[in-house]
Each structure stands twice: as C-alpha cells, then as structure tokens.
C-alpha cells in the first residue's frame with residue numbers, strides 16, 4: 001500500500017492503483033489524491049520534494065520551488081499589511097531559480113516523476129505554451145522522453161532554454177488549443193506513449209498545489225485570500241485541493257482561502273459563467289475570435305476544467321470565490337506597477353492576477369490585515385534573457401487532420417533523429 005490513494009469526486013470510490021492518475025472513474029468527475037499522512041510535513045527532501053503531499057516516492061532529479069515572500073512595495077501601493085507573493089520564475093538573487101520562468105515547472109516535475117514511478121516511459125503533452133516549455137526543460141534535464149504538441153497561435157510566445165532545443169515539438173498549424181489536445185490524444189493512441197491527461201492527471205494538480213504548500217510552510221498558516229489568473233483552471237483546483245488537506249490537518253486554519261480567479265477580457269468564459277451563476281460555460285463566450293483579442297494566449301483554453309465535478313465551479317462555490325475579467329490595458333498597467341514596486345518583470349498572465357487584486361481591494365473585498373497570497377505564475381523572463389541563451393522552438397508543423405499513417409511516419413522520424 002502506497003502513501004496515498006485516489007478517490008472519485010463523484011461517487012467517493014477509492015483506488016490504490018496510482019496509474020489511474022491519468023484517467024477518471026465517473027464521467028465528468030475528477031479523481032483526487034488522499035494522502036494517508038494527515039499532518040503536513042515539509043522535511044522530506046530538497047526543493048519541492050520536501051513536501052509529503054505529493055504522489056511520488058523517490059524523486060530522481062532536483063526541482064526547486066516557488067519563492068514566497070512578504071512584500072512591502074506592492075503592499076504599500078494597495079494598502080494591505082499582509083500580502084505575500086508566490087513568485088514563480090527567475091530571480092536568482094532572491095532565490096527564485098525557475099529557468100523556464102513558470103509555475104508549470106512544478107506540474108511537469110511531479111507528472112514526470114509520478115509517471116516514471118508507474119512504469120511509464122514517455123508522455124505526449126499538449127500545451128498552450130508555458131506547459132510545453134516546462135516539460136521540454138524537464139525532459140532535457142531528466143532524460144524522460146516527451147513529445148510536445150502546441151497550437152500555432154502560441155508559437156510566437158514560445159522559447160526554450162538551449163538545453164531543451166532538441167525536444168520534439170509538433171505545432172498544429174490549423175487549429176487552436178482544443179484541436180491540439182485532440183491531436184495529442186491521437187498521437188498517444190498510435191505511439192503507445194500515454195497522453196498526460198490534462199486536468200484529470202492528479203499529479204498535475206498536486207504539482208501546481210506546491211505553491212500553497214510552500215506558502216503555508218513560509219507563512220505558518222493558510223492565507224485568507226488567494227489570487228491567480230486561470231486558463232484551464234488546473235492550478236487553482238490544485239490549490240483548493242491542497243487547502244482542503246490543510247483543513248484536515250487542522251493546525252493551519254479552519255477556513256478555506258477565498259479563491260479570487262481572473263481571466264483576460266474579452267476571452268473570459270469562466271468569468272462570464274460564474275457571474276451568471278452557471279455551472280455550464282456559454283458557447284458565445286468561447287468564440288475563437290475572442291482569443292485573438294487577448295494579450296495572454298496561455299490563458300486561451302476553450303475547454304477549461306470548470307463544469308467538471310471537483311473543478312473550478314466547485315472550487316469557487318466551496319471557498320465563496322470571486323472571478324474577475326481584466327482588460328488588456330489593466331494587464332499592461334499591472335505589469336508596470338509590479339515591476340516598479342517589486343523590481344522584477346512578470347508575464348502578462350501574472351499581470352492579470354495583479355490587476356484582479358487591485359480590483360478586489362478597490363471593491364473592499366479584502367480587510368487590511370487579512371493574509372493575501374498572490375500567485376505570480378510566471379516572471380523574470382526579461383531578467384533571464386539578459387543572462388542565458390534561449391532559443392525559438394524548432395517546430396514540425398502538422399495539420400489537425402493528420403492521419404494515423406502520417407502520425408506513424410512522423411513518430412518514426414522523430415525517434416530516429418532523437
């Protein structure tokens with residue numbers, strides 16, 4: 001028996017086989033990890049591996065965690081007294097060492113380790129951008145094979161570290177993120193390497209939940225409020241699930257942090273649905289032309305984990321959460337404010353979260369003394385570019401209509417050259 005089991009959010013049935021980490025039991029319901037150790041521990045290793053609530057046993061590579069610090073710059077600006085920033089990116093003199101500059105690195109690390117321990121020898125990963133960068137980096141540093149599939153529209157925001165430039169990256173030239181996921185699943189079927197599973201993979205959500213583990217380890221208690229920009233919502237769900245574990249532990253607070261989640265207008269399907277009290281997204285809010293107007297392509301998924309049981313809708317409902325729509329001007333303003341107040345650059349998606357925090361403060365949704373955790377999901381890219389060599393992705397373009405035969409040929413070619 002391992003140190004965790006997996007439970008279906010719908011029917012409550014439990015499983016011991018960790019391989020089901022990639023799937024589902026009841027249709028449209030997430031599986032969630034139940035760790036046998038109820039008390040939280042942060043003394044089990046180095047970096048993110050020091051936490052006991054991760055679905056891994058003996059990690060074979062190092063992975064540093066987020067930088068969590070109490071800020072003064074932005075605090076003063078917003079009139080808050082206990083504002084903590086979880087900075088996920090590259091800011092070496094402060095101890096932030098993520099060279100891919102994104103919190104998706106925790107997701108990739110935990111997913112790869114979990115897959116490896118379950119006898120899986122490679123993964124097909126679909127991504128709107130920064131997840132691909134994280135997986136390519138981890139694949140390069142660990143030797144664990146991955147094949148990445150990304151939509152063309154995200155290509156201009158993609159870059160790899162020099163070490164990762166050989167990781168195979170297939171670019172769907174005529175489709176969006178949703179098409180990319182479909183293609184990735186078809187490639188998985190032909191290649192016999194599994195699709196990483198998206199939000200259904202428990203290792204993804206627990207990996208992203210590392211942000212809350214690090215924060216509680218640093219602050220000593222659960223925050224009252226949590227701010228994050230959301231695309232698929234996977235990270236926010238992961239944080240909610242971790243918060244539930246802290247409540248069961250009992251030593252870190254008795255109330256779930258209020259989730260304050262934000263999207264970039266005009267493409268904000270979850271904001272629109274939540275404002276109307278709907279568990280279902282509306283087709284008119286998912287129009288592809290809206291995606292063309294936002295500045296944060298990494299938040300552009302048209303299949304977010306919103307309606308699914310145990311997803312974003314349930315997370316918001318459980319925490320009395322709020323959603324914010326942020327326009328491009330507010331995103332740019334927030335990026336500037338943050339750089340001036342904190343002294344480091346952040347990515348547009350993180351600017352969405354900063355702008356949401358300002359909106360919440362202006363609407364008096366937060367008391368001055370309450371503890372707030374702001375998840376800066378990516379930052380330090382400009383800083384990194386002054387020090388390290390980065391490369392544009394070398395794409396292999398494919399069509400969303402690629403046939404099984406063509407996939408087979410392509411895989412042959414990839415395996416030969418890598």
Ligand SMILES: [Zn+2]
Pocket residue numbers: 008009010011012013025026029
């Ligand atoms: Zn079930």
